[in-house]
Each structure stands twice: as structure tokens, then as C-alpha cells.
Amino acid sequence: MKYSEIIKLNNSFEGQVPGAEYKIAILSNIMVHQSKDICEYLLRIESLNAKVVLGEYDNIVQDSKKFQDADAVVFFWEACNFIDGLQFKIDSFSEKEFNDIVDKVKLEIDIVLSNLKNTSIVIINKFSSIIFDQFSLSIGNLNRLTDILNLYLESNVRKNASVFDIDRVISRLSIKSATDLRYYYSSKSLYRIDFYREYFESIQHIFLAATGKTKKALIFDCDNTLWKGVLGEDGFDDIKIFQEIQYFALQLAKKGVIIGLCSKNNPEEVNHVLENHPDMVLRNNNIVIKKVNWDNKISNLQSIAKDLNIGIDSLVFIDDSSFEIELVKKELPDVKVFQVPLKEYEHGLMMRRISNLFYSPSTTKEDDIKTQMYKDQAKRAEGKGKAANIEDYLASLGILITVHVDNLSQVSRISQLTQKTNQFNLTTKRYSESEINAFILSDEKIVLSIEIDDKYGSSGLTGLAILCKKLSKIDTLLLSCRVLGRNIEYKFMEIVVKIAKKQNIKSINSDYIKTQKNQQVKDFYSQCGFHVIAKSDNTTRYRLEAISYKKKEIEYIRIKNGI
Numbered sequence: 001m002k003y004s005e006i007i008k009l010n011n012s013f014e015g016q017v018p019g020a021e022y023k024i025a026i027l028s029n030i031m032v033h034q035s036k037d038i039c040e041y042l043l044r045i046e047s048l049n050a051k052v053v054l055g056e057y058d059n060i061v062q063d064s065k066k067f068q069d070a071d072a073v074v075f076f077w078e079a080c081n082f083i084d085g086l087q088f089k090i091d092s093f094s095e096k097e098f099n100d101i102v103d104k105v106k107l108e109i110d111i112v113l114s115n116l117k118n119t120s121i122v123i124i125n126k127f128s129s130i131i132f133d134q135f136s137l138s139i140g141n142l143n144r145l146t147d148i149l150n151l152y153l154e155s156n157v158r159k160n161a162s163v164f165d166i167d168r169v170i171s172r173l174s175i176k177s178a179t180d181l182r183y184y185y186s187s188k189s190l191y192r193i194d195f196y197r198e199y200f201e202s203i204q205h206i207f208l209a210a211t212g213k214t215k216k217a218l219i220f221d222c223d224n225t226l227w228k229g230v231l232g233e234d235g236f237d238d239i240k241i242f243q244e245i246q247y248f249a250l251q252l253a254k255k256g257v258i259i260g261l262c263s264k265n266n267p268e269e270v271n272h273v274l275e276n277h278p279d280m281v282l283r284n285n286n287i288v289i290k291k292v293n294w295d296n297k298i299s300n301l302q303s304i305a306k307d308l309n310i311g312i313d314s315l316v317f318i319d320d321s322s323f324e325i326e327l328v329k330k331e332l333p334d335v336k337v338f339q340v341p342l343k344e345y346e347h348g349l350m351m352r353r354i355s356n357l358f359y360s361p362s363t364t365k366e367d368d369i370k371t372q373m374y375k376d377q378a379k380r381a382e383g384k385g386k387a388a389n390i391e392d393y394l395a396s397l398g399i400l401i402t403v404h405v406d407n408l409s410q411v412s413r414i415s416q417l418t419q420k421t422n423q424f425n426l427t428t429k430r431y432s433e434s435e436i437n438a439f440i441l442s443d444e445k446i447v448l449s450i451e452i453d454d455k456y457g458s459s460g461l462t463g464l465a466i467l468c469k470k471l472s473k474i475d476t477l478l479l480s481c482r483v484l485g486r487n488i489e490y491k492f493m494e495i496v497v498k499i500a501k502k503q504n505i506k507s508i509n510s511d512y513i514k515t516q517k518n519q520q521v522k523d524f525y526s527q528c529g530f531h532v533i534a535k536s537d538n539t540t541r542y543r544l545e546a547i548s549y550k551k552k553e554i555e556y557i558r559i560k561n562g563i
Helices: 003-013 035-044 060-066 086-092 095-115 141-156 166-173 181-187 193-210 243-254 267-276 297-308 322-331 344-356 370-386 390-397 408-420 433-441 488-502
Strands: 022-028 050-054 072-076 121-125 161-164 217-220 258-264 289-293 315-319 336-339 399-405 445-454 457-468 473-479 507-513 531-535 539-545 557-560
Touching (some): 035 193, 060 095, 086 141, 121 193, 166 193, 217 243, 217 297, 243 258, 243 344, 258 297, 258 370, 289 297, 297 315, 297 322, 315 322, 322 336, 336 344, 370 457, 399 488, 408 433, 408 445, 408 457, 408 473, 433 445, 445 488, 473 488
Parallel strands (some): 022 050, 022 072, 121 161, 217 258, 315 336, 399 557, 473 507
Antiparallel strands (some): 457 473, 507 539, 531 539
């Protein structure tokens, strides 16, 4: 796609993408004007309402202060332009001149990181010398400079920042395709259009994960996808297992990605392969959900999303059939689809790209046991089907809520909950780990989290409320979809009100902010006794007089920690 086409398409998205504006500031010491439209376009087609602003040329330190309130800040900080002509002057520098540059940039790094310590996401590219050192047979001063500064950067970067290896993008394209020295020497514009496309495609998943748009489930066809051959025709002994695909899937499962099957096959034959084939990497204990039957894949994928209680846009589907791929694209456009390459040596490249769709800044203990959690959930569903009525079923579960207040050991999981929870999320505010950490340490906020256990097992840390003491307000209230349908939300509200009363909060304020996915909770505050004080198109504001709160009598849910 030509740059002019990207500009036109990006302009067509202006004001059309739902959701709050997501502001990204790009700071640089080179000219990067093409980056704005390319970054915005690649995020807007993923339904993220991105707005990119460019800092002033070669004004990085001052701009890091100016744009500290942006949702994200991206740096193009090029070593070759620390001073004009550095790339050809530096090998003539004395050791003192060399060290003066090192000290100056280290100081600037310190200032920049300090200025942006409260910014949700900071992406700083590694300093690179590859463009100008590509023919060198020995290590020159430019290479030595970037090595020293990269080590310093990585040693001092804060939790909210990522250090991105820009050389990976350059190497995928080649130096010639990524850069244009003619424009660099004439106007300090170093990178070509193809570079910016590849670069922002590489980092877009960081923004998507931070705004709740990361994928959750990876669903595989079987024949010619997990193995070479058609099981029903070639038989158990003559299929060849695609181990590279399966090893990647196994690693994703360990990071909390849901692995499932959607295949036109006899279920007994597929189970036989999963349980007994000596070359299989994925086994039944790694697979959360299976739709192995002769139904159409559209209805099976819809059923998978429903059974898992996740959005259809949370699915990634891999199949070998062009017909099936095109059908899913047409009927379920929100599902991300990939066709297995015919050349087996390209399988790894496909899986590496797919892995980025599930990007998460950290892995939590809930991710480690997610497969088992979903298997426990299936047992709950089975038990529910056998119960005489819903109340008897809920009473039989033995639900236990463990309450935590301002627990620093849970920062990663709490941040993850804000970024991944969409359905039972009253405001859908997304917070980074550094922001959650700051909330917990602040005297102005209370971070209340809950873990859920029952007779089938642990659901992990699945509930969060953030209270603002100064505003007497519930800033965030959410529950993971895994624990819905058990009246836990009403017991959670009872806990929240008790905490508020202990803080001498007499009137509790709250908001419901409408999104495409959270309309099931639009009446939750009313159901808990809050009354409406203001209303607009997307926001309803509520207030509860704490003294008049009447809890729901739910005797079968116990609360641990004496709250």
C-alpha cells in the first residue's frame, strides 16, 4: 500500500473509531513525519482510537516533560544525530570527547525516564549503529557508544518502559529497504515508509494489550494444521506431527493463552492422537476446549466464544483450507485468521507473528494455571446442569472470597485485570503496572482485590475495586468473566461498602461508562441501591448513601480476612 493511500484511509477513520481517544506522542531527534499516519492507521483498523502527536525535532528532553500525560510515548533517538555528522566524526574523537558524549546522553536518559515515570507506556528504541557500521570489520566508536548507552538504558529503565530492538525491524527489511541516506543527509529523514509500517506493526500489540484488545484464545484445525495428513484417510500411523507449531502453542498455553480445537473430524480419532501419538506435543491437558465434529466451523467458533464467555474478537483461528479461511473472514470478520503455509519451514515464522497477538507485559500465577481453571469451569457447568435449581447449585459450591487491600505482590495481575476485563467492568479504565503500583502506595486510593475459591478449585485473583478517598468514588469495579453467574458481584459490593465506611466515606459516588462489551452491567449500581444523579449518552453517574445500603442476603458465600 502506498503512503498516499494510507493517508487517505487514515483520514477516513478520523472521528469514526468508537472509544476514548488514545494519545501517542512520538519524540525524535530525526524527522519522522510519516510515522503519524502509519501508526494511527494500523491502530485504527484494530478499533483503537489512536491520535498521534509529534514532538519538535531534536527536542526530546523538553518534550518528555511536555508529553508526560500522553497514554504512550515512543522514541526515535538516533545515536548518529547526537551531534551533526557524528557517524563520520566519532572515530576521530579523543577519549575525553567520547566520554563527554556518553555522560551527556546518560544524563538525558535519566531526565527523560524521570519525566515519564508516571506515563503508562514508554517505548524507547535501542541505540543503533548498524546503518553506518554495516561494512566495518572492527568495532568502531559509534558501535562502542551505542553498546555503552544501551547497557545503561536497559539497566535504568523503569517498569513502565520497554526497550525495543530496532535492529530487528531493520534486519527483516534490509538496511537498504529500511533507510534512505539521501534524505537523511539532506533533511535528517532516515527511515523509509516500509520501515515505519514494519516498525508499528511490531509494537502495535503493546498498545492493543494496554487497551484490552489483546487476543485470548488460539484455536486450531487438526488435519494439515497440527499434523500433516488427513487423519480419517491416512490413519494414525501415517500422519506427521507438526512439532514446531505445537511447541509454540504449548509455550503460549503456559503464558495463559487458551488453546482449543475446531476441526471436522471424528472426535474419538482425534482424542486417540492426543493421548497416544508419540510425536504429539500438545496433549488433552493442554487443550481447554474442543469442537471436533462435522458441523460448520462458523457455528463451532461462535460456540467456542460463548462457552468460554469471551468475545468472538478474542479468537485467533488457524486452518490449512483456503475455503475455511475465506468463509471465516466473511462470516466472522472479527476473528483473526491464519492459513498454514504449505512450506513447513515457514511454520515458525507464522507462529512467531501469531504469538505477538497475545502479548502481555508480564505473566501472572493465574496465567500459569489458566488451562486448569477453564477445566474446573467445565466441571462447574456440568454440576450446574445436574442441580435441581440454581440456588441449590450455588450453595453446593462452597464459594470463598479472600480479600486483599493494597497488596503490592499483586500489581501485575491487577494491571492485567484492568487491561483484559471487558464485560463486567463498570468504567473499563486500563492501568499499567506502574500506575497500579502508584495507586497502592498512594494515600489517596485504596486498591481492593479478591480471590475466589470453591470446591472445584481456585479461580485466582478475579475481582478488583479501586476507591478514590478524596472523591469518595469508586474509580474501577470489575470481575473476570470466569466468576460471573454466582452472585459474587453482590458480595463484592458488600465488601466495597464496608471498606468505604471504614474510611468514613458517607456518600459513595460511582460511574457506569458504556462500551460495546459491558452493557450487561448497565443496571448493576441500581440493583445495589445506588441512585442516578446525572446521565449523558455514554456515562451514568450514581451515588449511594452508605448508611442506607442494604446488602443482599447471600449466605452461601463466605468472606475470608474478616472484612
